[in-house]
Amino acid sequence: MTLNRSPELATRPGAPRLIYRKPDVLADRSTHYCPGCGHGIVHRLLAEVMTELDLPAHTIAVAPVGCAVFAYDYLNVDFVEAPHGRAPAVATGIRRVRPEAFVLTYQGDGDLAAIGTAEIVHAAARGERITAIFVNNGIYGMTGGQMAPTTLLGQKTTSSPSGRDAALMGYPIRITEMLAQLPGVTYAARGSIADAPLIGKLKAMIKRACLVQIEGGGFALVEALSNCPVGWGMTPQESLEHLKGPVVEAYPLGVIVDRGVAVAASGAGTAAGGPSAAVPVVAAEPEA
Ligand SMILES: Cc1ncc(C[n+]2csc(CCOP(=O)(O)OP(=O)(O)O)c2C)c(N)n1
Ligand code: SF4
Ligand SMILES: [Mg+2]
Numbered sequence: 001m002t003l004n005r006s007p008e009l010a011t012r013p014g015a016p017r018l019i020y021r022k023p024d025v026l027a028d029r030s031t032h033y034c035p036g037c038g039h040g041i042v043h044r045l046l047a048e049v050m051t052e053l054d055l056p057a058h059t060i061a062v063a064p065v066g067c068a069v070f071a072y073d074y075l076n077v078d079f080v081e082a083p084h085g086r087a088p089a090v091a092t093g094i095r096r097v098r099p100e101a102f103v104l105t106y107q108g109d110g111d112l113a114a115i116g117t118a119e120i121v122h123a124a125a126r127g128e129r130i131t132a133i134f135v136n137n138g139i140y141g142m143t144g145g146q147m148a149p150t151t152l153l154g155q156k157t158t159s160s161p162s163g164r165d166a167a168l169m170g171y172p173i174r175i176t177e178m179l180a181q182l183p184g185v186t187y188a189a190r191g192s193i194a195d196a197p198l199i200g201k202l203k204a205m206i207k208r209a210c211l212v213q214i215e216g217g218g219f220a221l222v223e224a225l226s227n228c229p230v231g232w233g234m235t236p237q238e239s240l241e242h243l244k245g246p247v248v249e250a251y252p253l254g255v256i257v258d259r260g261v262a263v264a265a266s267g268a269g270t271a272a273g274g275p276s277a278a279v280p281v282v283a284a285e286p287e288a
Helices: 007-011 039-052 067-074 087-097 109-115 117-125 175-180 196-214 236-250 261-265
Strands: 059-063 078-081 102-108 131-136 185-192 219-225 254-258
Touching: 039 067, 039 102, 039 131, 039 196, 059 067, 059 087, 067 078, 067 102, 087 102, 087 117, 087 131, 102 109, 102 196, 109 117, 109 131, 117 175, 117 219, 131 196, 175 185, 175 219, 175 254, 185 196, 185 236, 196 219, 219 236
Parallel strands: 059 078, 059 102, 102 131, 131 219, 185 219
Antiparallel strands: 185 254
């Protein structure tokens, strides 16, 4: 489809109207993600929010190990690649030496809720002024679909071929609720990529989590319930239905805590300072 590129075309009766444009911060390249994978949706939302808040030039992001390891190829911002699970520790170091930067972490559930449990808990407890994006697809996608701490009871994976059995393998962890109890956490919310309205709400959560950092708050976390059609053995469409059914029953959507920036800014972990001169301060918008 040809889109409007000139005022002359724009005024022509019946001319196509531009209603969406890919943010420049989203790299112009095809991705390695499997068809229907939710990681790409989360990348796009991050690109949109960072653009709307004028953040790309101020951002230092930390990429995970897992399927999103190549996030640095898709988002045109400065990136550091962290060893598996260590993104919050690497981000803490960045925060210490670059107090003016906008610091973003991106992690999967194997990364954040298994191998990196210690790092995420202590970064949250310290109230690090970091925006953390947690993509929970309930599985180790990259390595062949093994069970993660977030895997549902009864879910079949390559390491739980008969289904996750609580007696043998324990219960799923709602790590966002666990972290939300810590006073260093200014904001914690869970959204989903399952359909367009939910994607809109997820975007509003990501925006709020970015604004918390811009305005000098503490740790801000957004969990995005996502799919892994390949690891789940489903079609992309089936995986979205599954997300809207059993997954959301186990992981309820919504804002879990929002302590407000003023409260967190006086607490521990915000010694790096309030809003930086280099990062623009933007008023919060209501949820989509
Ligand atoms: C220290 C270490 N242990 C294990 C691995 C192997 N490994 C790479 S990715 C991965 C799982 C990633 O799962 P998740 O974080 O949920 O990301 P997804 O691929 O599902 O998005 C594992 C176990 C590794 N790279 N480094
Ligand atoms: S294995 Fe799963 S998480 Fe990884 S790219 Fe494919 S669908 Fe996405
Ligand atoms: Mg995963």
